[in-house]
Amino acid sequence: MTENYHVFSDGRLERHNDTVRLVTEDDEKKYLPVENAEAVFLHGQIDFNTRLVSFLNDHGVAVHIFGWNDYYAGSVMPERGQTSGRTVTEQVRAYDDPEHRRQLARKFIRASIHNMRANVSYYDNRDHDFGSVITRLDTQQERLEPGLEINELMGVEATARRAYYSTFDDILPDGFVFGGREYNPPKNEVNSLISFGNSLVYANVVSAIRATALDPAISFLHEPGDRRYSLSLDIADIFKPLLADRVIFRLVNRQQVDMGDFEERLNGCLLTESGREAYLKEFEQMLDQTVEHPRLNRKVSYQHLLRVEVYKLKKHLLTGEEYAPFERWW
Amino acid sequence: MSDTDPVEKLRRTAQDEATTDEFRVTGVMMQYYEVCERELWFASRHLEIDRDNAAVVRGTQVDDSAYDEKRRNVSIDGMIAIDVLEDGRVMEVKPSSSLVDPAKLQLLYYLWYLEHIVGVEREGVLAHPTERRREAVELTPENEQWVEDAIRGVHDIVTQETPPGAEEKPFCESCAYHDFCWSC
Ligand code: SF4
Numbered sequence: 001m002t003e004n005y006h007v008f009s010d011g012r013l014e015r016h017n018d019t020v021r022l023v024t025e026d027d028e029k030k031y032l033p034v035e036n037a038e039a040v041f042l043h044g045q046i047d048f049n050t051r052l053v054s055f056l057n058d059h060g061v062a063v064h065i066f067g068w069n070d071y072y073a074g075s076v077m078p079e080r081g082q083t084s085g086r087t088v089t090e091q092v093r094a095y096d097d098p099e100h101r102r103q104l105a106r107k108f109i110r111a112s113i114h115n116m117r118a119n120v121s122y123y124d125n126r127d128h129d130f131g132s133v134i135t136r137l138d139t140q141q142e143r144l145e146p147g148l149e150i151n152e153l154m155g156v157e158a159t160a161r162r163a164y165y166s167t168f169d170d171i172l173p174d175g176f177v178f179g180g181r182e183y184n185p186p187k188n189e190v191n192s193l194i195s196f197g198n199s200l201v202y203a204n205v206v207s208a209i210r211a212t213a214l215d216p217a218i219s220f221l222h223e224p225g226d227r228r229y230s231l232s233l234d235i236a237d238i239f240k241p242l243l244a245d246r247v248i249f250r251l252v253n254r255q256q257v258d259m260g261d262f263e264e265r266l267n268g269c270l271l272t273e274s275g276r277e278a279y280l281k282e283f284e285q286m287l288d289q290t291v292e293h294p295r296l297n298r299k300v301s302y303q304h305l306l307r308v309e310v311y312k313l314k315k316h317l318l319t320g321e322e323y324a325p326f327e328r329w330w
Numbered sequence: 331m332s333d334t335d336p337v338e339k340l341r342r343t344a345q346d347e348a349t350t351d352e353f354r355v356t357g358v359m360m361q362y363y364e365v366c367e368r369e370l371w372f373a374s375r376h377l378e379i380d381r382d383n384a385a386v387v388r389g390t391q392v393d394d395s396a397y398d399e400k401r402r403n404v405s406i407d408g409m410i411a412i413d414v415l416e417d418g419r420v421m422e423v424k425p426s427s428s429l430v431d432p433a434k435l436q437l438l439y440y441l442w443y444l445e446h447i448v449g450v451e452r453e454g455v456l457a458h459p460t461e462r463r464r465e466a467v468e469l470t471p472e473n474e475q476w477v478e479d480a481i482r483g484v485h486d487i488v489t490q491e492t493p494p495g496a497e498e499k500p501f502c503e504s505c506a507y508h509d510f511c512w513s514c
Contacts, residue, residue, distance in 0.1 A: 084376060295512045304509075312513045318375060320492050324514055 002303055003037050004204070004287075006280055008273055010045040015055040037061045038303075039207045041200075043276060062210055064203040068266060070184045072199035075206055075229075084213035090317040091218045102153070104323070105221040106144050108234050109157045111325035113141050115241040116164040118328040119249075123171055130170075136163040153221070157237075164241075172252050175259065185268025190248070192262060192269045196276065197244025198236065200283055205232040205239070208306040212314050235309055238326050243302060247282045256282065291330055336485035337478050344407045344447045354409050355484050357422075357436040360477075363484050364432040365501055370484065371493035372507050406448060412440050420444070420454045427460070428500065434467060435480060441469045442477040 007013065011024040020032040020040075032040065034055075039062040048063075056063060057078040067073035094100045117137045124130040140160040144153070161181075168178045168190060178190035186192040206229050209216045219230035221237070251257045261275030271279065287303040300308065309326050316323035339353040362370035400416040413421045422437035424430060437454045444452050454467035469477075487494065496511050505511065 086375065295514055296509060297512075308509055308513045311510045315510060315513065318377065322514065 002301070003033075004039050004041060004284060005032050005037055006041045006043060006284075007032075007046060008043045008277065011047070013040075013042070013046050013048040013052055015052045020052065020055065034059050034061050039064055039203070041066060041203065043273070062207050064206070066199065066203075068185070068270060069268070070186065070199070071196050072202060075203065077206070077210060087213040087314060087318065088215045088218070091215055094317055095218055095220060095224065101220050102148065102150065103146070105150055105153050105234075106146065106148065107323060107325050108221045108238060109153055109160075110141065110144055111327050112157065112237045112241070113137055113160045114327040115238060116160060119241045119245060120164060120167055123167065128167070128170055130167055133163050133167055136160070150221070157221075171249055176252055185266055185270065188269050189259065189262050192271055193248045193252070193257075193279065194244065196271055196279055197247055197283065198240055200280075201239050201243050202232055202236040204287070204303065205236045205306055205310075208310045209235075211307060212310050214310060214314050214317075235306070235313070238309070239306065242328060243283070243286055247279060247286055251279060251282055294329070336482045339485070340481055341447060344409065344443075353485060355439070355481055356409055357411065357439055359484055359488075360436045360439045360480055361429075361432040363480055363487070364435050365429070366497075366499055366505070367483075367487050367494045368496060368511065369505060369507055370487050371490065372511070374488040377507070377510070406443070410440050410443050412444075414452075415455070418452060420452050421457055422454065423457045423459060427458075430456075435476065437467050438469060438473050438477050439480070441467070442474060445469060 007022060009022070009024045011022060013020060013022050015021070016031075020034050022030045022032060024030070034040075037059070040056070041064045043066045053063075053076055056076070060078050062078060063076040065073040065075065094104065117134060120130050120133050120137065124134060137160055140156050140163070143156050148156070165178065165181055169176075172178065172190060176190050177188060179188065181194065182188075182191050183195050186195045206216060209229070209232060214231065216229035216231045218224050219234045222230040222233045224230050225233075257271075257275050257278050261272050261278065262269050263272050264270075288301055290299040290301050291305075292298075293300045293305075293308075296308070305326060312323055312325070315321055336353060339351060340355055342349045343352045343354055359370060359374065362373055401413045401421065403411060404414050405411045413423075415421050420437065420440050422433055422440070424433040434456060437456055441452055441454050444450050451469075454469075456465045456467050458464065467473075502508055502511070
C-alpha cells in the first residue's frame with residue numbers, strides 16, 4: 001500500500017467492475033491498480049461520482065486533489081479503518097495541557113531547524129560559504145527554551161526558515177530568483193516549486209496519519225484547524241527540507257526543469273503540466289529512496305519514515321515514552 | 331487468597347456482570363504474556379496493528395485446514411474461544427515450533443477456565459500441523475500453578491501505566507507491532 005498514482009489528464013475517474021478506470025477527454029481508457037495504492041493524486045480536472053468514492057473507501061485509498069492556486073486543494077479521505085477513542089482522548093489531553101503542547105511544539109521546531117541545517121551544511125561543505133546562515137540557525141535552536149509560548153515558538157521557526165530560505169538564491173542557478181516566500185498564489189518559479197513540493201509532503205503525511213487512529217485535525221504546533229489537517233502541517237514541516245527542497249535543488253541544478261516549465265496564471269506563477277510531471281517523477285523517486293534505520297534494523301524508504309513518524313507520536317501519546325521527531329541522521 | 335488477587339478478580343468478572351473492577355483475560359493475552367510482555371501491554375490497550383503489515387498476529391495465521399474432523403467453536407463469557415472436538419477434548423493449534431509454550435499456556439488456560447470457572451473438566455490436545463503430531467495436555471497441579479501465576483502476571487502488566495521496555499527478541503521480526511515498538 002505504498003504507491004501513489006498521479007493523474008494529469010482531464011476526464012472522468014470511475015469505478016469499472018473491480019477496478020478504477022480513467023476515461024480521458026478524447027475517450028482513452030486507462031486502468032489504475034488500486035490494490036496496492038496508498039493514494040490517488042488528481043492534478044487535472046476530473047469528474048467522479050459517489051460510486052467511485054465508496055469503492056476507493058472500501059480499498060482504503062485516499063484521493064488528494066491538486067488545484068491551481070497553491071496546489072493542494074483538498075482530500076477525499078476514506079473512512080478511517082482505525083478508530084480509537086483512547087487515542088483521540090490522549091491526543092486532546094496533550095493538546096489541552098499547555099506544558100505538554102509546548103513541549104511537543106518545541107520538538108517539532110527543533111527537528112525542523114535541524115533538517116534545514118542539514119541541507120545548508122551540505123552546500124556549505126561543497127562550494128558555498130553558508131557559515132553565517134548556520135550560525136543563525138544555531139542561534140534559533142538555542143532560543144528554543146522550554147518556557148516559550150506557541151506563538152513565540154512560531155516566531156523562532158519563522159526566523160530560522162527565513163535564514164534557511166536566504167540560501168536558495170545562492171544554491172539555485174542564475175535566472176531562478178527567489179527573493180522570499182510568497183504563496184497563494186506563488187509569485188515566481190522558486191516559490192511555485194516550493195509550494196508544489198510542500199503540498200506533496202503535506203498530502204503524503206495526511207496519508208500516513210490516515211493509517212493510524214490519530215486524528216489529523218488535532219495538532220500541537222499549528223492551531224487545530226477546520227480547513228486543513230493541522231497535525232499534518234506539524235509533521236510535514238519536519239520533512240520539507242529532506243523531501244521537497246532537495247527535489248527542487250536537484251531538478252533545477254540538473255536543468256530538468258527550466259523557465260519553460262512555468263506559466264503565468266491567476267496572478268501567479270505556476271508549474272505547467274510537464275513541470276509538475278518532472279517534479280513528481282523526482283519526488284516519487286525520493287520517497288522510494290531508502291536509508292538504514294538504526295532502531296528498526298533494516299532499510300526503510302523515506303515514505304515509510306513518514307509512517308514511522310506518526311507511530312512515534314502516537315506511541316508517545318499512549319505510553320508516555322519519549323518522542324524524538326525525525327532528525328536527519330545520515 | 332485475598333479478594334484483590336487477580337485470579338479472584340477474574341472469577342468475579344466472569345461470574346458477576348455488575349462487577350465494577352473488571353479483569354478479563356483472553357487466550358491470546360496468555361499467549362502474548364509468554365511471548366512478549368510489551369506486546370501484551372500494547373494489545374491490552376487495543377493499539378491497532380499496522381493494517382499494511384503482512385505478518386498477522388501470530389497464531390491466527392496457522393493453516394489448520396488439515397484438521398477436518400468435527401469441531402465446534404465455543405465462546406464463553408466473551409473471554410475464551412475454544413475448539414471442542416467431537417469427543418469433548420479441547421484443541422489448540424500450535425503455530426510454529428518456536429511457540430510451543432505460548433500455545434500450551436493458552437490451552438492450559440482454557441482447561442483451567444473450564445474447570446475452575448465453568449465447572450467442567452476437559453482434556454486438551456495440542457496439534458502440531460507441520461509435524462502432523464498431537465500432544466495430550468493435562469491440567470496437573472504444576473500446570474495449574476503456571477496458569478495462575480500467568481493470570482497474576484497478565485494483571486500486573488495490563489494495569490501498568492506504561493509498557494515494559496523494548497527488548498530484542500527472536501519474535502520481533504514477525505511481530506505486528508514491530509515498527510511501532512521500535513520507533514522512537
Ligand atoms: S517488536 Fe519485539 S519487543 Fe516489540 S512488542 Fe513485538 S515482540 Fe515485543
